[in-house]
Amino acid sequence: MLHWIYTAMAAWIAWLLLEELFEEKSWRIQVSLVLILIPLVLRILQIK
Amino acid sequence: MPLFPIHRIRALLLLAAAAAACLYAGKEFRKMNAPDTILPGQGVSRIRALKDYFPNLEGTRSDSAVYFLESGRPGPTVLVLGGTHPNEPAGFLAAVALVESLRVKAGRLIVVPQACQSGFTCTDPLEGYPQSYSLRSRSRLRTFRFGSRAANPVEDWPDPIIYRHFPSGQQLSGNETRNLNRAYPGKSDGTTTEKTAFAIMKLIRDEKVNLAFDLHEAAPEIPIINAIVTHEKGRELAAGALLGLELENLPYALELSPPNFHGLSHREWGDGTPAIPFLLETTNPVQGRLRGRTGASLAVDGQDRQYRLAQESGRMRITYDAGGEPLARRVGRHLRAIQAVLETYNELHPEGRVELEGIPSYEEIIRNGVGSLLQ
Ligand SMILES: [Zn+2]
Numbered sequence: 001m002l003h004w005i006y007t008a009m010a011a012w013i014a015w016l017l018l019e020e021l022f023e024e025k026s027w028r029i030q031v032s033l034v035l036i037l038i039p040l041v042l043r044i045l046q047i048k
Numbered sequence: 049m050p051l052f053p054i055h056r057i058r059a060l061l062l063l064a065a066a067a068a069a070c071l072y073a074g075k076e077f078r079k080m081n082a083p084d085t086i087l088p089g090q091g092v093s094r095i096r097a098l099k100d101y102f103p104n105l106e107g108t109r110s111d112s113a114v115y116f117l118e119s120g121r122p123g124p125t126v127l128v129l130g131g132t133h134p135n136e137p138a139g140f141l142a143a144v145a146l147v148e149s150l151r152v153k154a155g156r157l158i159v160v161p162q163a164c165q166s167g168f169t170c171t172d173p174l175e176g177y178p179q180s181y182s183l184r185s186r187s188r189l190r191t192f193r194f195g196s197r198a199a200n201p202v203e204d205w206p207d208p209i210i211y212r213h214f215p216s217g218q219q220l221s222g223n224e225t226r227n228l229n230r231a232y233p234g235k236s237d238g239t240t241t242e243k244t245a246f247a248i249m250k251l252i253r254d255e256k257v258n259l260a261f262d263l264h265e266a267a268p269e270i271p272i273i274n275a276i277v278t279h280e281k282g283r284e285l286a287a288g289a290l291l292g293l294e295l296e297n298l299p300y301a302l303e304l305s306p307p308n309f310h311g312l313s314h315r316e317w318g319d320g321t322p323a324i325p326f327l328l329e330t331t332n333p334v335q336g337r338l339r340g341r342t343g344a345s346l347a348v349d350g351q352d353r354q355y356r357l358a359q360e361s362g363r364m365r366i367t368y369d370a371g372g373e374p375l376a377r378r379v380g381r382h383l384r385a386i387q388a389v390l391e392t393y394n395e396l397h398p399e400g401r402v403e404l405e406g407i408p409s410y411e412e413i414i415r416n417g418v419g420s421l422l423q
Contacts, residue, residue: 038073
């Protein structure tokens with residue numbers, strides 16, 4: 001159960017990051033957002 | 049405002065880069081789940097698995113191969129466990145060397161090279177450990193995983209804040225929940241690590257093991273290095289072995305298992321089964337807090353500038369040779385120490401000896417490298 005709550009949280013945060021990524025104008029912040037996205041994607045896909 | 053302003057195009061490009069990074073990282077993670085190749089030598093008579101002793105482990109990350117090297121002649125049963133801590137490669141490789149090169153002439157040997165199989169599927173966070181290391185064996189290039197000290201956290205995530213040992217109630221920090229060498233005697237309905245410990249205790253009892261070895265390494269600054277740790281039952285054998293090793297210029301310290309420190313192999317195997325346990329330690333710079341850059345070559349060659357400087361300064365009590373601490377030396381020590389204990393056993397039990405063949409001498413292992421022990 002905890003596992004799925006965690007996965008759902010990761011998916012939610014990833015979605016927020018994606019929204020932010022397309023609205024953000026500063027390239028530095030965009031790079032940071034994408035870096036944060038990588039581990040979350042790996043977790044949502046159950047790889048990491 | 050255009051449909052695709054520059055910052056959105058940049059977002060798409062960055063997403064593509066992130067996808068590529070995910071693909072690469074994902075592949076690297078997956079690699080850790082691919083089992084290591086161990087090539088049983090002619091001495092291996094059958095191969096079982098931990099699940100044969102405790103069926104609950106079937107299909108889990110913790111099930112692990114159990115190799116039997118049987119002479120068919122009477123003599124004691126000896127168990128050798130490698131990979132209790134998968135970030136201690138010399139313990140694992142010494143066990144693999146026995147599976148691949150040893151022939152038993154009297155008595156029998158049971159070898160579990162990856163006791164904590166689950167710990168081979170991940171590395172420790174924040175340590176910068178290599179994921180694998182390679183060495184040239186007698187016939188090819190062999191690659192082995194470099195794992196984590198403890199079982200994979202996905203098994204029983206999350207760790208409790210405090211680990212309570214069963215059955216003593218002893219309290220340790222939460223991450224020790226996944227440490228196989230704090231989990232004995234284990235628990236059939238416990239965590240994955242407790243189940244693994246339970247299976248190993250059952251193996252020791254079912255196979256009527258007489259002498260049991262648990263192979264380890266530790267950071268160069270840890271005082272218990274080049275040491276034989278044993279239960280009260282093993283004092284005489286360990287002392288005899290120590291003298292023999294001393295004569296071969298392989299100094300060892302003898303440590304007695306603290307009676308009140310629970311969960312360790314040298315305590316619980318001795319208390320809970322008829323076996324006499326021995327835990328062997330060598331030095332492993334990869335585990336050290338002083339180490340510099342940590343890569344596969346540090347695991348194999350054991351050469352670290354920071355440890356050399358510390359050694360030269362003379363201000364630290366560390367076990368580190370100026371020329372480095374290569375795997376050949378550490379694996380050689382493990383194999384010699386096992387043999388020395390068994391030689392002492394043979395002297396005390398001339399009626400039921402264990403006789404081994406096919407392990408090169410310590411000098412030969414140093415000369416020809418650790419790969420010479422592998423097929
Ligand atoms: Zn260890």
